Amino acid sequence: MIENTEDLYCIGCGAKIQSDDPKEPGYTPVSAIEKGLETEELYCQRCFRLRHYNEVSDVSLTxxxxxxxxxxxxxxxxxxxxxxxxxxxxxxxxxxxxxxxxxxxxxxxxxxxxxxxxxxxxxxxxxxxxxxxxxxxxxxxxxxxxxxxxxxxxxxxxxxxxxxxxxxxxxxxxxxxxxxxxxxxxxxxxxxxxxxxxxxxxxxxxxxxxxxxxxxxxxxxxxxxxxxxKNQMAHYLSAKELRLATPQKEIRPKVYQLAAGQTLFFGGLARFDLIKAPQERNGIVVYLDNNLQIHRTKLIKADEFFARHQGGLLQPPTSDEMETFPALERFEFKVREKSDIVFEGLGWVTVKGGSVVAGYAPSGVGVIIRKAMI
Structure with missing residues (x-):
């Protein structure tokens, strides 16, 4: 029986070890504390389950x-x-x-x-x-x-x-x-x-x-x-959805020939509108996760398309996650030189100068413009 855990700390997260309250940081069953002291690898229950089962539990830290x-x-x-x-x-x-x-x-x-x-x-x-x-x-x-x-x-x-x-x-x-x-x-x-x-x-x-x-x-x-x-894309997605939205390997750029009045949906996470363009067909280069599904539609039908397909054809988010997923917020840009429209946490779209475009992302997640990197 361990009488004093006052000077024991989890080597995974640094929390003080305690065996009284499973909801508080550092909780570890007494048997696990004894075993951890023997092996000199003392982890709290949260870190143990994270390391061995890839499970994360919330703690009451503000x-x-x-x-x-x-x-x-x-x-x-x-x-x-x-x-x-x-x-x-x-x-x-x-x-x-x-x-x-x-x-x-x-x-x-x-x-x-x-x-x-x-x-x-x-x-x-x-x-x-x-x-x-x-x-x-x-x-x-x-x-x-x-x-x-x-x-x-x-x-x-x-x-x-x-x-x-x-x-x-x-x-x-x-x-x-x-x-x-x-x-x-x-x-x-x-x-x-x-x-x-x-x-x-x-x-x-x-x-x-x-x-x-x-x-x-x-x-x-x-x-x-x-x-x-709180304004990170990661906070709006489950672990499974994160794997579909955040790049895991080197990004392979994808080129789309768009005319003014066309829209690209990046799953149900973000949206790109080409409102005005310098020529009839315009090469738009997309730098996003290789597995994220991209769908093209006409701008005039985009709102209806999104309402009908978000959580189904357009995912992530899945239908189970839609209740807690924020509405998409619109950002419009007049592009004077070759530029990147950056969807924070997802990637970016490169467009030519002379365009007017709009980017949509979950409310709180930024969409910004910068001079083209490539």
Whole structure:
């Protein structure tokens, strides 16, 4: 019988181990605590089920709990490594992060780089990330593009961390679902040989408290909990639907010859209207997940088509998910030069100058325009 669990913590999410309340963070049955102490692999029940059964359960942590932890960063003397999803820049930003970091330098890491077409120049992408960060009041000392799952540019990232931390602690921050814990796991594996120390999942929100990883000079690499950003596409989809909507392999661009007055539906998640066009037939290049179904129809019939087929022909979302799925919000753009219409968290559509277009995404999810990357 274990009398005191006060100093025991889950090595997956960092939550304090407790065996009293299954609904609270860190809950672990007594038998599992005893076994974990014997094997020196003590996981809370939530992390255990996540690792072995790919099941995620909710915990009673609020946004305020997460933000209270981040508030500690401003008073620290540290390098801040801000991990973002380069498919979802706006949804990746921690709201008001410039207030949290204080005077600490920020190294911005664009994750999931391996999913982008090889024809996209990485130097252009780095410049765009920096510009978008500056527009949000963040002035990173550097931008590194990487892939946590493929270990792309991991050495470059480690070198940059060492260069800019200058003997200080390192705080790794990010919103949920950007691959932050996967990236830290890769760093740990490369540095120590230990695999999967920190719980990872495709689901939002698996790290519940700070996890401190010792560095050689006595300082720490500190993993903070993923901040919940409600305007992420991932928060509107089930795990099965996420696999159909978010890219898992390098995107293969698809070209559609559209005339003005035609519409493309991206499942039931998003919509693109070509309202006016510079010529009779226009090459529209779509960069989305290779498995996401795309349907073409006439703009004049698009609303009726969507109402009739969302959850059926147009999915995800499935019919079971439609009750909680937000209505699509419309954004119109006058395109003066070759540009990308970016659907945050999904991908983008490249259109020619001289067009008038509209993009639709779930209410709260951004649709923006940028100069064409390719």
């Amino acid at each position: 946004d305020d709990d997460f933000l209270a932890l981040l508030n500690q960063i401003g008073s620290a003397d540290a390098l801040i490594v801000n991990v973002i999803d380069i498919f979802d820049f706006n949804g990746s930003l921690i709201p008001g992060i410039h207030r949290f970091v204080g005077n600490n330098p920020v190294l911005m890491v664009g994750n999931k780089e391996d999913l982008l077409p090889r024809s996209l120049k990485r130097s252009k992408l780095k410049d765009w990330v920096r510009q978008r960060a500056n527009a949000e009041g963040i002035h990173p000392v550097d931008v590194v593009l990487t892939s946590a799952t493929k270990r792309h540019a991991l050495d470059e990232l480690l070198s940059a961390i060492e260069k800019y931390r200058k003997g200080r602690d390192v705080y790794v921050v990010g919103v949920t679902n950007v691959g932050k814990s996967t990236l830290i796991n890769q760093i740990i594996k490369q540095s120590t040989g230990m695999q999967d120390l920190i719980t990872t999942s495709r689901f939002p929100g698996t790290t519940l408290d700070k996890i401190e990883i010792p560095l050689d000079d006595g300082k720490n690499l500190i993993d903070t909990p993923g901040i919940i950003h």
